[in-house]
Amino acid sequence: LGAVMLLHFHIKLWIPLINPRSYDPVYETVDRICFSWRDPLIRWRGELHSAFVDHLYFNLFMFMFVCSFIVHHLYGRREFRTVFLASVLVQAFGAVCYLIAPAVGPFIYHDGANAHVTITQQGLLVIHQDLIAGGTDWLRIHTSQSLAAGLAAMPSLHIAASFVFLYYAQKYGRWMTWCYWPFFVWIVFEAMASRWHYGIDLVAGFALSCVSIYLANIWMEARQIVINDSE
Numbered sequence: 001l002g003a004v005m006l007l008h009f010h011i012k013l014w015i016p017l018i019n020p021r022s023y024d025p026v027y028e029t030v031d032r033i034c035f036s037w038r039d040p041l042i043r044w045r046g047e048l049h050s051a052f053v054d055h056l057y058f059n060l061f062m063f064m065f066v067c068s069f070i071v072h073h074l075y076g077r078r079e080f081r082t083v084f085l086a087s088v089l090v091q092a093f094g095a096v097c098y099l100i101a102p103a104v105g106p107f108i109y110h111d112g113a114n115a116h117v118t119i120t121q122q123g124l125l126v127i128h129q130d131l132i133a134g135g136t137d138w139l140r141i142h143t144s145q146s147l148a149a150g151l152a153a154m155p156s157l158h159i160a161a162s163f164v165f166l167y168y169a170q171k172y173g174r175w176m177t178w179c180y181w182p183f184f185v186w187i188v189f190e191a192m193a194s195r196w197h198y199g200i201d202l203v204a205g206f207a208l209s210c211v212s213i214y215l216a217n218i219w220m221e222a223r224q225i226v227i228n229d230s231e
Contacts, residue, residue, distance in 0.1 A: 004088050008095040012150030013143065015102050016132050023101045027154065027198040028109055035199035038192055045193040046113035054116035057190040060183045061158055067176070068165040075172055078220065083168045086209075086216035090160045093208055098152040104128065105153040105196055112195035121195070124149050155204030156197045162187050163209040 011018075065087075073080040107121045127149045131138050166184045169176035191197040197205075 107195035159205035
């Protein structure tokens with residue numbers, strides 16, 4: 001997982017130099033046509049001025065991440081390995097998907113409803129612009145300090161990864177879904193309300209999670225067959 005995440009963040013940072021095209025105008029158009037229904041909800045979210053609420057997006061995601069690994073490890077090695085493999089596949093495939101049709105995010109068009117995230121976005125956008133202006137020379141000097149500062153909206157890996165956790169909670173430990181479902185719904189909503197992601201990013205993230213889950217399940221089933229045959 002560490003090796004995949006290291007490569008993941010490198011690719012995410014290098015995107016403007018590997019594929020300098022931007023599909024933000026396309027995704028923004030799709031949002032206006034297909035996702036305008038969420039605008040009243042985003043305006044409502046903007047009225048919730050609370051540091052606690054602003055931090056829920058990342059805090060809930062990290063809770064699902066840590067809790068899923070711990071709980072599934074306690075359930076058994078097979079369960080843990082399946083969740084772990086699906087999670088690794090999301091991060092690995094997600095990094096490659098970033099390169100296909102890259103986008104910075106809707107915050108370049110709209111102010112987000114999350115004050116904390118907005119400050120972060122502005123800082124990351126400055127780094128993104130400096131990278132484009134400085135090219136490989138900038139990367140050589142600043143990569144170590146800015147490795148986790150890459151901007152990539154398509155697909156949403158927070159949605160992809162959190163759905164993986166929700167799916168396996170439903171499969172292996174249904175008692176967790178009592179909190180995982182509202183957590184997942186909030187992450188989906190906040191991903192758009194904070195303007196991290198376009199609506200289409202969430203759809204792509206969900207599709208990526210389904211592919212990762214399918215491949216992880218197939219791999220673990222094949223592995224179990226081999227183990228059974230060897231015994």
